[in-house]
Amino acid sequence: xxxxxxxxxxxxxxxxxxxxxxxxxxxxxxxxxxxxxxxxxxxxxxxxxxxxxxxxxxxxxxxxxxxxxxxxxxxxxxxxxxxxxxxxxxxxxxxxxxxxxxxxxxxxxxxxx
Amino acid sequence: xxxxxxxxxxxxxxxxxxxxxxxxxxxxxxxxxxxxxxxxxxxxxxxxxxxxxxxxxxxxxxxxxxxxxxxxxxxxxxxxxxxxxxxxxxxxxxxxxxxxxxxxxxxxxxxxxx
Numbered sequence: 001x002x003x004x005x006x007x008x009x010x011x012x013x014x015x016x017x018x019x020x021x022x023x024x025x026x027x028x029x030x031x032x033x034x035x036x037x038x039x040x041x042x043x044x045x046x047x048x049x050x051x052x053x054x055x056x057x058x059x060x061x062x063x064x065x066x067x068x069x070x071x072x073x074x075x076x077x078x079x080x081x082x083x084x085x086x087x088x089x090x091x092x093x094x095x096x097x098x099x100x101x102x103x104x105x106x107x108x109x110x111x112x113x
Numbered sequence: 114x115x116x117x118x119x120x121x122x123x124x125x126x127x128x129x130x131x132x133x134x135x136x137x138x139x140x141x142x143x144x145x146x147x148x149x150x151x152x153x154x155x156x157x158x159x160x161x162x163x164x165x166x167x168x169x170x171x172x173x174x175x176x177x178x179x180x181x182x183x184x185x186x187x188x189x190x191x192x193x194x195x196x197x198x199x200x201x202x203x204x205x206x207x208x209x210x211x212x213x214x215x216x217x218x219x220x221x222x223x224x225x226x227x
Contacts, residue, residue, distance in 0.1 A: 004155075033214060042201050042217030043156065056214065091155050101146060102215065104155030 002026075004105035006092050012111045013082055020078045021108045025094030032075050033102065034067055035091040036060065043091055049075060082112045116140075119202055119218035127226055129191050134221040136202030137184045145185050145204040146215065147176055156201055156217075159187075192225045199223075 005024040013019050025032045030051050035043035046065070047057045051072040061067075064082075069075040079086055089109050093102035117138045126132055136145070144163045148156035160169050162178035162185060169176045173196075175188040185202055199222050203215040 035217075040219070042203075042219045045214045045216065048214050093155070101158035101161055102156075104157070106154050109153075 004092055004094055004103050006105035006108050008108055009106065010109045012113060015084060015112055016081055018078065018080045019082060019110065020076050021090055023075045023092030023105060026103055029094035029096050031095045031097065032069055033093045034077050035093065037089045037091055084112045086110060087112045117216060117218045119221050121221060122219065123222050125224040125226065126192055128193055131190050132192055133186055133188045134200055135186050136218055138204065140183065142182050142204035145178060145202060147187055148201040148203060150199040150201060194225045194227050197223055197225050
């Protein structure tokens with residue numbers, strides 16, 4: 001069990017560019033979650049998957065954001081046409097079921113300049 | 114939209130002091146988790162409480178779930194510099210809130226000075 005891995009740890013991009021983040025969950029966890037955290041705030045829910053199915057999406061997830069988990073293992077989060085307001089820490093977590101504790105990755109820090 | 118409040122937002126204390134942080138809402142929760150987060154890292158689960166009135170202890174940390182399952186508290190005895198971090202409460206709500214994911218408060222940022 002190597003925990004939840006996120007790549008990259010840091011990303012600086014110019015406004016208008018597309019970025020993609022990857023999350024590798026704990027292998028036996030069937031649930032995977034994406035959260036976004038800005039300075040001074042707690043994590044805000046974006047979306048989650050049960051296996052390969054995307055079961056819920058927050059209204060925070062605009063049409064510029066898309067997440068996939070094609071084989072029920074790793075997941076990607078893509079942001080198209082990035083804006084400065086997208087600058088945040090993007091956290092991925094996984095769990096076995098909704099009532100179990102989440103294991104979070106170390107996050108991807110996105111800075112849009 | 115359920116309102117989740119954590120207090121205080123910031124707390125700076127000396128090593129050896131005791132402290133309590135609170136998590137309150139108008140909604141009833143099926144269960145609630147507490148996490149601790151250090152700068153630049155993801156939150157780490159401390160405890161899950163499920164039953165109203167439940168008390169759980171983790172070394173010097175004592176967690177309590179309110180009888181009505183609308184609030185929770187975290188008490189730290191004899192705080193140490195290693196306790197420094199952001200403490201987040203995160204309830205599950207199956208009574209009108211979104212299902213299948215945790216909702217996080219803004220957290221209490223604790224600083225313990227040696």
